[in-house]
Amino acid sequence: MVGEPVNLNEFQELAREALPKMYYDFYAGGAEDQYTLEENMEAFRRIMIQPRILVDVSRIDLSTNVLGYNISAPILIAPTALHKLAHPEGEVVTARAAAACKTIMALSFTSSCTLEEVASSCNAVRFFQIYVYKRRDLSALLVQRAERNGYKALVLTADSPRVGRKEADIKNKMILPKLKNTERFLSLEASSDNGSDLEAFTKETKDASFWWKDNGSNLAAFAKETKDASFCWKDIEWLSTITNMPILIKGLLTREDAIKAVKVGVAGIVVSNHGGRQLDYAPATITVLEEAGLSLYCLAKERLSLLSTQLVCWCVRHGYWILVADTLHLSDFIYIQGKLAGGSSCWRENSCFL
Ligand SMILES: Cc1cc2nc3c(=O)[nH]c(=O)nc-3n(C[C@H](O)[C@H](O)[C@H](O)COP(=O)(O)O)c2cc1C
Numbered sequence: 306m307v308g309e310p311v312n313l314n315e316f317q318e319l320a321r322e323a324l325p326k327m328y329y330d331f332y333a334g335g336a337e338d339q340y341t342l343e344e345n346m347e348a349f350r351r352i353m354i355q356p357r358i359l360v361d362v363s364r365i366d367l368s369t370n371v372l373g374y375n376i377s378a379p380i381l382i383a384p385t386a387l388h389k390l391a392h393p394e395g396e397v398v399t400a401r402a403a404a405a406c407k408t409i410m411a412l413s414f415t416s417s418c419t420l421e422e423v424a425s426s427c428n429a430v431r432f433f434q435i436y437v438y439k440r441r442d443l444s445a446l447l448v449q450r451a452e453r454n455g456y457k458a459l460v461l462t463a464d465s466p467r468v469g470r471k472e473a474d475i476k477n478k479m480i481l482p483k484l485k486n487t488e489r490f491l492s493l494e495a496s497s498d499n500g501s502d503l504e505a506f507t508k509e510t511k512d513a514s515f516w517w518k519d520n521g522s523n524l525a526a527f528a529k530e531t532k533d534a535s536f537c538w539k540d541i542e543w544l545s546t547i548t549n550m551p552i553l554i555k556g557l558l559t560r561e562d563a564i565k566a567v568k569v570g571v572a573g574i575v576v577s578n579h580g581g582r583q584l585d586y587a588p589a590t591i592t593v594l595e596e597a598g599l600s601l602y603c604l605a606k607e608r609l610s611l612l613s614t615q616l617v618c619w620c621v622r623h624g625y626w627i628l629v630a631d632t633l634h635l636s637d638f639i640y641i642q643g644k645l646a647g648g649s650s651c652w653r654e655n656s657c658f659l
Pocket of ligand 1: 331332333383384385386413414415434462555576577578579580581582590
């Protein structure tokens with residue numbers, strides 16, 4: 306490539322040239338046929354921008370607020386595993402970048418650096434992402450460490466009871482490097498009273514690592530050995546008893562799950578298909594964002610039984626804000642649809658009243 310990269314595609318090309326194939330494939334690959342991975346990108350390509358002209362853009366402010374933290378734009382750093390496969394300093398430099406851009410970094414459970422190293426590297430606002438171990442006590446220790454080290458929210462990734470079948474990782478016999486957070490965790494634990502349990506856990510993990518090597522990617526095997534695949538909605542209550550951090554649920558894709566998330570009282574949701582790395586043939590995240598997000602809006606207004614999500618999505622797609630009035634009947638919908646189709650002076654700019 307000639308000159309400095311100027312867009313993400315060029316960065317990706319550089320990464321392909323610079324990284325060992327096993328690591329490049331780990332970062333870039335999706336699950337199974339990679340249909341969802343491709344669809345994630347295609348769906349964005351299908352979204353066209355309808356520009357409005359002669360608007361004063363001499364001062365543009367994209368800043369927003371997430372869970373009370375002001376950030377420069379509605380762009381956060383998602384939790385992504387193993388940054389040291391690509392950079393010797395790993396997540397520590399990612400966190401510095403987050404601080405420089407005035408945004409929030411969600412540190413992956415599967416980070417190359419410990420959560421303490423990242424915490425002490427800069428003053429970025431940090432969230433901590435977790436998967437829950439079969440050994441709940443170990444998960445609780447991790448959560449407490451995150452809280453002690455100033456992480457501001459807990460992101461529970463809920464779409465990965467099993468790791469997606471990433472065929473490139475299997476072919477490459479991708480070996481999971483030692484997880485620093487767990488390593489430290491184990492040694493901390495070892496100094497406490499129930500050391501024997503820990504020895505057993507460490508042995509379990511070591512035994513597992515022995516057969517991983519003969520069975521392709523060790524990532525899936527590690528996850529199968531350690532993660533609690535039985536973790537479900539009722540367990541959110543347990544999670545909220547072990548932390549004061551707000552909890553976000555990451556990895557939901559449907560209106561139904563968004564509503565459940567509100568009902569169990571979490572502080573937020575992250576609509577996500579895990580970058581196509583988990584369940585292949587799940588829909589592109591951007592295509593379900595409206596459905597999942599708006600159902601929350603409707604729920605907040607206690608109008609779920611009456612509001613048609615599709616209609617609401619339609620309104621939003623066409624630039625209308627929705628205000629929910631006290632009464633609503635089917636005839637109102639028909640009326641509203643007619644108005645939306647024909648345009649009418651009864652609409653205030655960008656508003657429709659249901
Ligand atoms: C290399 C890589 C590693 C990732 N590791 C994690 C992880 O450890 N934990 C997690 O919750 N998500 C992980 N993700 C998923 C991202 O957080 C994010 O969901 C995804 O890149 C974007 O897809 P979405 O828009 O559907 O969320 C990873 C993604 C990539 C590309």
